[in-house]
Amino acid sequence: MVVALLLLVFLLGLAVGSFLNVVIHRVPRGESVVSPPSRCPRCGTPIRARHNVPVLGWLILRGRCADCGTPISARYPLVELGTGLLFAALTWRLDQLGRLPAVPAYLWFAAVGIALALIDLELRKLPNAIVLPSYPVLALLLTGAAAWQHDWWPLARAGIGAAALFGFFLLLVLIAPAGMGWGDVKLAGLLGGVLAYLSWPALLIGAFTAFALGAVVGIAAMSVGRAGRKTALPFGPFMIGGALVAIFLTDPLTGLWR
Incomplete structure (x- = not known):
């Protein structure tokens, strides 16, 4: 099957x-x-x-x-x-992971993530027309998954994670407006919910990996002369890439610390 x-x-x-x-x-x-x-x-x-x-x-x-x-x-x-x-x-x-009822939510996330990553790479924007409707869609799909499994804690954790990552990125924008865009803040709430639904470690690894990927690519771009210290790189693809890394690799990564 x-x-x-x-x-x-x-x-x-x-x-x-x-x-x-x-x-x-x-x-x-x-x-x-x-x-x-x-x-x-x-x-x-x-x-x-x-x-x-x-x-x-x-x-x-x-x-x-x-x-x-x-x-x-x-x-x-x-x-x-x-x-x-x-x-x-x-x-x-x-x-x-035993979360098969959540497949529709994560397929939506995958489709949205692919579209946003490519748009951000090409045009350096994360359209509200894609990001904002994804909030109620993912909330509905994750609620259905939680109800199907009679397990409401992952849904509550998703809500907390969405608010936490949104707030963290909002703080970054307020402190250093040149280093982060408002589209990244809006996207952060989506990623926070999707990752925290799985676990707290997934949320932390996804957020950390996004910045790590951005740093590695930024350094590589500067080393080959494709970017300077003040060159702004689209951060959405790194956020989505970090989320995917967390979804697939949280267990082996956390196992390294045990």
């Missing part, structure tokens, strides 16, 4: 990844994600249904528009495949 579930969520992830490509392109520009249908940005021809199949469509087209031959970025199939693999990996991990 677990194998069948993993295959199902992988296929779901492929489809969601296809939609995320639309979200990543249109939401920061204030465009509708529903209409018009996907089309070639150069010739304007709508993409045919058979060419919209995740990953396979790009391979069939050999990475080019079927009508004008304009190259199609490899980012599109990579987002689709990456979403599918992450959906399956998170489902497997939650099954290990």
